[in-house]
Amino acid sequence: MSSRRKFVRRALGGLLGVSAFPSVFASAPPSPKGGPAVVSTWKNVAANSKAWQVVAGGGSALDAVEQGVMVAESDPKDLSVGYGGRPDRDGRVTLDACVMEHSGNCGAVCFLEDIEHPVSVARKVMEHTPHVMLAGSGAQRFALEQGFEKKDLLTENARKAWKEWKKKEKYQPIINIENHDTIGMLAIDQSGQMAGACTTSGLAFKINGRVGDSPIIGAGLYLDGEVGGAVATGLGEAVMKSCGSFLIVELMRQGWSPEAACREALSRIVKKQKGYRSFQVGFLALRADGEGGAYSLHSGFSYMLNHTGEGGNQASKSWL
């Protein structure tokens, strides 16, 4: 490429305050796929299929994402979500979740204990309170008032993992890139309405009281039904410092493809956060026209993209 062309591209990129200017406009035009569609982080086929059944049957995107991620919340084999999630350093399972709907309405809970479905409590916060987020014992009291029941979420398996960790008590707030399954999900229903949800037990063996990105609107999840939505997984601190999902939606609003927007959000982390080689972050986005895309720091992040009921698991492209 001539140096003049390079200069013009750089200058335009600089004017827009973006670093990957050329890739935005090189991205594919919006696909006409539309809804219904369901995307979700990692390879949780059962959760994605549940959400698909809801939208395929004419249900709302909000019901779909709630019922979809509830599958992960109840799965004892999912070590990063709900029942079976690994506890904090004190042996307590503390949960974070949020939901957001087409219009921008949203609800969240964080540091919630002994309630199997934090996503449903987050929805109740959205629908039955004037607030966005409830935390800890207040969130639990609200859940009980709403008819949820207490359940001990620490499975024998998770308790063993905690006991094993306690032998060394090495506090390493770094995600093992091979082993995390926080579920973020975005859906479009048959009427074109969008919704998103995110739910997690957070980092294993975290300091008691630590809250990650997953319940934070704009970090773990953001959605504007006119534009699209984005969810995050990985080291929550990195995502919170960069307002990752909000950034992705705003980039899509400016015309970036979902994949290019996810990559740009990662580039901000790479630029500002020195330790980026030692942790994983994965972003997943769904544009209002049904086009999905993802990008992660390390390889190994995958996602489900479902437009037909046959949503395969796909590997995301990665920075490193």
Ligand code: SD4
């Ligand atoms: C957190 N983002 O609490 C979550 C962790 C995660 O798969 O995504 N685990 O930081």
